[in-house]
Amino acid sequence: MTKLASTSKMKEIMGTYYLEAKNAAHNGLKVAWVTSGAPVEYLHAVGAIPIYPENYAAMCGASHATAELLRKAESLGYAGELCSYARSDFGAEALQGGPLMGLPRPDFLVCASNICNTVTKWYQVLSRHFQVPLFLVDMPFVHDDISEEMVAYVKGQFAGLEEFLAEIMGRPFDRDRFSEAVLQSARATELWREVLEMGKARPAPLNSFDTFIHLAPIVTLRGTPRAVEYYTALVEELRERVSRGEGSIPNERIRLLWDNLPIWYRIKYLADFLANWGAVPVVATYTNSWALIGDVQLEGRDDLAGALARAYLSPFINRGVRYRIEYLCRMIEEFSLDGFLMHSDRTCKPYSLTQLPVKEEVQRRTGKPGVVLEADKVDETAFVEAAITTRLEAFLESVLCRN
Amino acid sequence: MESKVLDELREAAENPRAEVMKWLRVTGRPVVAVLPAYFPEPLVHAAGAFPVGMWGNTLPLGASDSYLQSFSCSIARSILELALKPESDFIAGFIFTSMCDNFETLAEVFKLALPRKPVFTFVIPNTSHLPSRRPHLERELDRALAFLSRVAGKRPSPEDYARSAKLYGEFVRLVREFYRHRALFPAALSNYDFYAVLKASFFMPKEEFNPRLRSLLEDLDRVGGEGARVLLSGIVPQPLSLLKVFDAAGTRVVGDDFAGAYRLFSKEPAAALLGSEIDKYLLSGAPCSTLHRDGQDRGKYLAARVRELGADGFVNWHIKFCEPEAFDRPHLLDELRRQGIPTLVLEVETSSRNFDALRTRLEAFVELIRQEKEKGAVS
Ligand code: SF4
Numbered sequence: 001m002t003k004l005a006s007t008s009k010m011k012e013i014m015g016t017y018y019l020e021a022k023n024a025a026h027n028g029l030k031v032a033w034v035t036s037g038a039p040v041e042y043l044h045a046v047g048a049i050p051i052y053p054e055n056y057a058a059m060c061g062a063s064h065a066t067a068e069l070l071r072k073a074e075s076l077g078y079a080g081e082l083c084s085y086a087r088s089d090f091g092a093e094a095l096q097g098g099p100l101m102g103l104p105r106p107d108f109l110v111c112a113s114n115i116c117n118t119v120t121k122w123y124q125v126l127s128r129h130f131q132v133p134l135f136l137v138d139m140p141f142v143h144d145d146i147s148e149e150m151v152a153y154v155k156g157q158f159a160g161l162e163e164f165l166a167e168i169m170g171r172p173f174d175r176d177r178f179s180e181a182v183l184q185s186a187r188a189t190e191l192w193r194e195v196l197e198m199g200k201a202r203p204a205p206l207n208s209f210d211t212f213i214h215l216a217p218i219v220t221l222r223g224t225p226r227a228v229e230y231y232t233a234l235v236e237e238l239r240e241r242v243s244r245g246e247g248s249i250p251n252e253r254i255r256l257l258w259d260n261l262p263i264w265y266r267i268k269y270l271a272d273f274l275a276n277w278g279a280v281p282v283v284a285t286y287t288n289s290w291a292l293i294g295d296v297q298l299e300g301r302d303d304l305a306g307a308l309a310r311a312y313l314s315p316f317i318n319r320g321v322r323y324r325i326e327y328l329c330r331m332i333e334e335f336s337l338d339g340f341l342m343h344s345d346r347t348c349k350p351y352s353l354t355q356l357p358v359k360e361e362v363q364r365r366t367g368k369p370g371v372v373l374e375a376d377k378v379d380e381t382a383f384v385e386a387a388i389t390t391r392l393e394a395f396l397e398s399v400l401c402r403n
Numbered sequence: 404m405e406s407k408v409l410d411e412l413r414e415a416a417e418n419p420r421a422e423v424m425k426w427l428r429v430t431g432r433p434v435v436a437v438l439p440a441y442f443p444e445p446l447v448h449a450a451g452a453f454p455v456g457m458w459g460n461t462l463p464l465g466a467s468d469s470y471l472q473s474f475s476c477s478i479a480r481s482i483l484e485l486a487l488k489p490e491s492d493f494i495a496g497f498i499f500t501s502m503c504d505n506f507e508t509l510a511e512v513f514k515l516a517l518p519r520k521p522v523f524t525f526v527i528p529n530t531s532h533l534p535s536r537r538p539h540l541e542r543e544l545d546r547a548l549a550f551l552s553r554v555a556g557k558r559p560s561p562e563d564y565a566r567s568a569k570l571y572g573e574f575v576r577l578v579r580e581f582y583r584h585r586a587l588f589p590a591a592l593s594n595y596d597f598y599a600v601l602k603a604s605f606f607m608p609k610e611e612f613n614p615r616l617r618s619l620l621e622d623l624d625r626v627g628g629e630g631a632r633v634l635l636s637g638i639v640p641q642p643l644s645l646l647k648v649f650d651a652a653g654t655r656v657v658g659d660d661f662a663g664a665y666r667l668f669s670k671e672p673a674a675a676l677l678g679s680e681i682d683k684y685l686l687s688g689a690p691c692s693t694l695h696r697d698g699q700d701r702g703k704y705l706a707a708r709v710r711e712l713g714a715d716g717f718v719n720w721h722i723k724f725c726e727p728e729a730f731d732r733p734h735l736l737d738e739l740r741r742q743g744i745p746t747l748v749l750e751v752e753t754s755s756r757n758f759d760a761l762r763t764r765l766e767a768f769v770e771l772i773r774q775e776k777e778k779g780a781v782s
């Protein structure tokens with residue numbers, strides 16, 4: 001991992017965020033559990049505190065706290081084939097486990113299906129468990145293009161969300177605060193994009209493993225000034241690194257793309273393994289998704305909801321194969337890549353189940369090799385080290401031969 | 404029970420390809436595969452095509468493995484396996500729905516695996532905000548009609564549709580009658596035959612199926628019979644042959660909650676070519692793990708159905724790697740157990756052939772039910 005001064009700052013603001021969330025009820029604030037792709041600007045507009053169970057599940061994964069949570073979920077009847085984030089969440093709730101000893105209880109739930117249908121099922125479970133209202137924002141999978149009708153459909157639901165929130169909060173929906181949150185989101189997203197584009201530099205001043213970590217604020221704090229402040233400083237730091245020609249690894253020889261969620265419990269292991277080969281992922285479809293999600297086209301200011309709907313429909317995981325293929329080819333070109341890594345996450349179907357034919361097609365079009373690594377984002381039992389290293393070695397050798 | 408009609412329907416269920424080819428020759432209508440679940444099928448019929456239900460099969464997996472990882476459910480994998488066979492080339496197009504992540508991505512994999520085949524995904528609204536549904540469904544209806552006119556060569560008129568809706572209305576009425584008879588007289592047909600008949604309806608034009616089912620209904624005995632009365636729940640009773648194990652174990656399936664059976668047939672076909680009518684159709688009938696409705700509680704619903712049907716137990720027929728079903732399961736089982744209903748979970752893949760372990764578990768379950776009944780009779 002790259003040593004960045006900003007890392008400690010990030011830990012600090014994330015710590016503050018979770019502390020405030022933990023104390024929310026005490027301070028008379030309402031807590032909402034939301035999915036990572038939920039239009040959180042609406043929640044900021046009403047002053048509710050959004051909590052991201054997916055982010056917490058990732059934290060548990062990165063700190064090797066997941067196994068116990070998954071065992072608990074299994075004992076509650078949740079089968080091992082279900083999304084391991086959802087299972088971590090159920091386990092963490094039952095045990096009040098993980099690094100923060102559980103999450104603060106929600107007053108209500110907002111679920112957006114722009115990342116998967118799995119979250120719909122997950123939040124139904126939460127709604128029954130906590131006996132709190134759930135608002136489901138249905139954002140269809142974009143098989144072809146984002147159509148005007150789709151945008152209208154989502155906008156209609158945003159209007160419903162406003163009513164839902166006004167009722168829960170017991171006061172009218174605040175449009176000014178909403179516009180402010182959207183602007184903050186757009187600003188943070190712009191900065192996040194700048195961070196990610198730094199990966200184009202040779203050598204890259206940070207790598208995808210770093211961005212997995214520095215992603216936390218754009219996921220959890222977008223829509224607030226804190227995310228803007230944080231990324232302003234990070235961009236600054238990275239610019240300096242680029243001007244000094246400082247790479248994220250000592251001897252950058254192989255530049256790669258990472259597709260799908262991180263393997264949270266093996267980030268350091270994989271970073272070191274690849275670095276030994278002079279290999280480094282400099283762009284990831286996963287982290288890029290938050291450069292799309294808050295990418296509100298502000299010329300549409302008189303129609304913020306429409307612009308927001310369009311942005312929220314757009315993450316990579318919500319797009320069909322034609323888009324995925326073109327996107328990967330474009331990244332390979334723009335980031336001057338030598339190949340691509342595809343984490344096939346056995347419990348994330350929407351991300352993983354198109355990878356095999358997409359890989360073939362991207363290889364055919366670009367002539368750059370790809371490799372599929374079978375694992376799971378937080379379930380460590382799915383990671384077979386010997387199989388992964390053999391695959392990676394064969395892949396890296398083939399990349400070097402081509403170069 | 405022995406009957407010519409029953410033989411014919413059983414034959415259709417066991418040899419779908421031959422059956423579909425037969426009707427393709429007879430009708431000359433292009434075959435459109437209607438995949439799970441809830442696409443308004445009368446639209447396909449009204450466009451002059453021959454809709455064929457495709458809910459997975461028992462083929463061993465081969466070619467599909469290079470497109471789909473093993474954690475895809477076997478419904479999706481076996482559908483792709485079948486579609487990749489050169490013998491399936493007669494299928495003019497495939498209709499998917501947005502029912503789950505597996506299916507949404509499968510529709511995309513189809514585009515790369517079978518680039519020349521027209522593929523359509525019908526987006527079922529799953530929102531807490533009801534007013535958004537209708538305009539969305541108007542648009543989906545429009546897209547569906549455009550697709551159908553491309554693969555079937557005709558955009559149905561409201562009159563075409565009305566005729567098809569009538570045919571399908573008759574179809575669901577007959578099927579529901581078949582279910583009612585089943586609940587009252589479960590010994591009239593074996594479990595296997597009951598589901599073979601329902602499955603046959605996927606592979607025959609409804610014009611042909613309806614009179615056969617009507618005639619079968621007239622011939623069915625009115626016999627109750629002994630045995631453990633069970634309600635089955637799951638996505639689809641695949642592999643069909645597992646029902647023979649249910650027969651051998653002495654169970655009487657008195658009703659079900661399969662997406663590919665009762666949940667589907669409990670829906671009232673849309674009365675007209677309108678988004679609002681499609682909406683009514685989608686909201687009608689049994690709840691489903693793949694359809695979101697605010698506040699819905701399938702646990703309570705299923706417990707009530709168990710009681711209504713006088714069932715002695717509940718069996719969850721789980722297709723491995725099916726997320727919508729697996730998410731609901733703990734709650735269903737908790738609720739049913741809380742209400743004192745014996746439950747059993749059987750996990751299968753559509754291509755499963757060896758049922759030894761399942762047989763043992765089912766027999767133990769039947770024994771448990773017998774003991775419970777005895778206890779009930781004594782106390
Ligand atoms: S990991 Fe995949 S399946 Fe799980 S919540 Fe995220 S997008 Fe959905």
Ligand code: SF4
Pocket residue numbers: 439476477478479502503504505506638693722724725726727728
């Ligand atoms: S069996 Fe389940 S996962 Fe598979 S296609 Fe059907 S609903 Fe989706």
